[in-house]
Amino acid sequence: MNGNETTGMGGGPESAPLDRAERDVVALGILVAAILLFVGTGSTVLGSIARSYLYGEGHADAMLGNALILNIALIIFGWRRYAELTGEVRERRKAEEHARLLAETDPLTGCLNRRSLDCAVEDLIAEAAQRGEDVVLAMIDLDRFKRSNDLHGHQAGDAVLVETARRIRALLPERSVLARLGGDEFTCAAAFAPGHVAAIENLAARLNEAIALPICWNDTKIEITGSIGLARSEIVPDTSARALSHRLQHRADLAMYQAKKGGRHRYCWFDPSMERELQFRAELERGIREGIERGEFVPYYEKQIDLATGELTGFEMLARWRSPRFGLVSPEVFIPVAEEMGVIAPMSEGLIRQALLDAREWDAKLSLSVNISPIQLRDPWFAQKILKLLVEANFPPSRLDIEITETCLHENIGVVRSLITSLRNQGITISLDDFGTGYSSLAQLRTLPFDRIKIDRSFVSTLGRNKDSSTIVEAISSLGRGMDLPITAEGIESDVILAELQKYGNFKGQGYLYGEPESAEDVRRALADSHMLAAAATAPAAQSEPPRAAHG
Ligand code: C2E
Ligand code: CA
Ligand code: CA
Numbered sequence: 001m002n003g004n005e006t007t008g009m010g011g012g013p014e015s016a017p018l019d020r021a022e023r024d025v026v027a028l029g030i031l032v033a034a035i036l037l038f039v040g041t042g043s044t045v046l047g048s049i050a051r052s053y054l055y056g057e058g059h060a061d062a063m064l065g066n067a068l069i070l071n072i073a074l075i076i077f078g079w080r081r082y083a084e085l086t087g088e089v090r091e092r093r094k095a096e097e098h099a100r101l102l103a104e105t106d107p108l109t110g111c112l113n114r115r116s117l118d119c120a121v122e123d124l125i126a127e128a129a130q131r132g133e134d135v136v137l138a139m140i141d142l143d144r145f146k147r148s149n150d151l152h153g154h155q156a157g158d159a160v161l162v163e164t165a166r167r168i169r170a171l172l173p174e175r176s177v178l179a180r181l182g183g184d185e186f187t188c189a190a191a192f193a194p195g196h197v198a199a200i201e202n203l204a205a206r207l208n209e210a211i212a213l214p215i216c217w218n219d220t221k222i223e224i225t226g227s228i229g230l231a232r233s234e235i236v237p238d239t240s241a242r243a244l245s246h247r248l249q250h251r252a253d254l255a256m257y258q259a260k261k262g263g264r265h266r267y268c269w270f271d272p273s274m275e276r277e278l279q280f281r282a283e284l285e286r287g288i289r290e291g292i293e294r295g296e297f298v299p300y301y302e303k304q305i306d307l308a309t310g311e312l313t314g315f316e317m318l319a320r321w322r323s324p325r326f327g328l329v330s331p332e333v334f335i336p337v338a339e340e341m342g343v344i345a346p347m348s349e350g351l352i353r354q355a356l357l358d359a360r361e362w363d364a365k366l367s368l369s370v371n372i373s374p375i376q377l378r379d380p381w382f383a384q385k386i387l388k389l390l391v392e393a394n395f396p397p398s399r400l401d402i403e404i405t406e407t408c409l410h411e412n413i414g415v416v417r418s419l420i421t422s423l424r425n426q427g428i429t430i431s432l433d434d435f436g437t438g439y440s441s442l443a444q445l446r447t448l449p450f451d452r453i454k455i456d457r458s459f460v461s462t463l464g465r466n467k468d469s470s471t472i473v474e475a476i477s478s479l480g481r482g483m484d485l486p487i488t489a490e491g492i493e494s495d496v497i498l499a500e501l502q503k504y505g506n507f508k509g510q511g512y513l514y515g516e517p518e519s520a521e522d523v524r525r526a527l528a529d530s531h532m533l534a535a536a537a538t539a540p541a542a543q544s545e546p547p548r549a550a551h552g
Helices: 017-053 062-104 116-129 147-154 154-171 197-212 241-261 271-296 331-342 344-359 382-392 405-410 414-424 442-447 467-482 493-504 521-530
Strands: 134-142 177-180 185-192 213-216 220-222 228-230 267-269 296-307 311-323 326-330 366-374 400-405 429-435 450-456 487-489
Touching: 017 062, 062 116, 116 134, 116 177, 116 185, 116 241, 134 147, 134 154, 134 197, 134 241, 134 331, 147 154, 147 220, 154 177, 154 185, 154 213, 154 220, 177 267, 185 241, 197 228, 197 267, 228 241, 241 271, 271 311, 271 331, 296 344, 296 521, 311 331, 311 344, 326 331, 326 400, 331 344, 344 366, 344 382, 344 521, 366 429, 382 400, 382 414, 400 405, 400 414, 405 414, 405 429, 414 429, 450 467, 467 487
Parallel strands: 228 267, 311 366, 366 400, 400 429, 429 450, 450 487
Antiparallel strands: 134 185, 134 228, 177 185, 213 220, 296 311, 311 326
């Protein structure tokens, strides 16, 4: 199984084996010389001794007799030394083999380890290429192994890994490679005749079945499944076995993630689109990083209206990315990526800083709403950071509204509650965004001091067309009345929806009926036209320039 006859693993210092080998040769030399001497002189000396004793002819040469005895002693000494050395060599080989095994295998499961996988796969590829076969490599990752570990303990986890390795090994064809890459990740590779896709898929399905069988450990039945990514080598001329091995591992890895994404407990073949997706994602991340530095993320603003009077009450800031490469990008694309990259907080702070400066120029009765990611709420300094931004921009807290989505409430509710409280203590209002989509309970709603709820646009924009939407909007509006919480309806796209909405109560609203989100310049122009700029903003240009806070 392990065709990996790597040298130089687990040996002692370089010189020791050489010394021993030299001594080996010397001992063997002495032995051979002694035997030659014995053959050369023995016949003469032994002959004369025998003649002198048997027939009394002549007399034995005493010196030659002594030499012969010395010769025999030398043979015995040489032979014993040689036997000793061979024993030593055998022991040393055994120790080296043991050390090699330790260095190449995973002690828990006996599979190869990450270090020795490369060589083993390269050997497999080289052998397969000679026979005109393809190599298929599978990346196997157990599903939710950590959860199982947390539930049953680490010893149970070890037992699961050992049993899983045993089951995989039992199904693999001869001369396959099986390695554990650490954690709950296994890799196996085998050679197949080209075109044997069905056999491979059959093996993958059987591996999945075998892994999913319950494992009995200390009277507990542990059930765990695996996700498998498959990649096949096309032998590319002028590509080294090493490069092919790395490419196979990378591709099987991507396929495995796809299997996870597709719902786990399944296998998935590598497809070139996965690599393209990864490249696009890498480009997006690079663009976002550079975009933050270059100030490419800018606030857009959507009007918020008092539906009863039709009056403008403020704006919701919605982020846009003016990307030189991708054009004007929606936050639905870049916010989740920025969250995963860990750059959502600096990005959002930059946007809010800019929005506060923009909103300072508007009429003082216009409010500014900003969206906050759940990740930002985990920051214990979040409230202080917002306060600092307000002070820097000299913007009254009472004009700022922070929108928190319902999904934030799934996080540590205690932390969210104290955060909301400290923001409200500063005079900021808090709205619960996307209400109706996040399954927050009434109990949660009661214990959290929100100032307003926003009905998700998925319900509002389908009003009049979908009966369920009407039921939900009606329920939310009576909830708002009962809890004395004002309501904003998002996604008002038409007069029909507006008329429908007004049947259920008196709301604030926003949506394409009042206009799509606009840039700061467009908003400023529109406000100027309707005489809704702050007095300072309409004064002569020299005095109107607000102090620009430094970007950081
Ligand atoms: P959201 O807070 O629910 O924002 C409303 C979204 O609905 C906006 O999409 C807006 O353009 C869109 N919209 C408004 N009226 C209508 C309408 O009548 N019909 C339809 N079909 N859509 C309408 P946008 O700007 O693409 O924002 C998407 C989401 O991105 C926002 O949803 C918000 O959750 C998030 N987001 C935007 N800016 C930020 C930000 O600065 N920080 C964070 N964390 N999230 C942001
Ligand atoms: Ca919002
Ligand atoms: Ca929303």
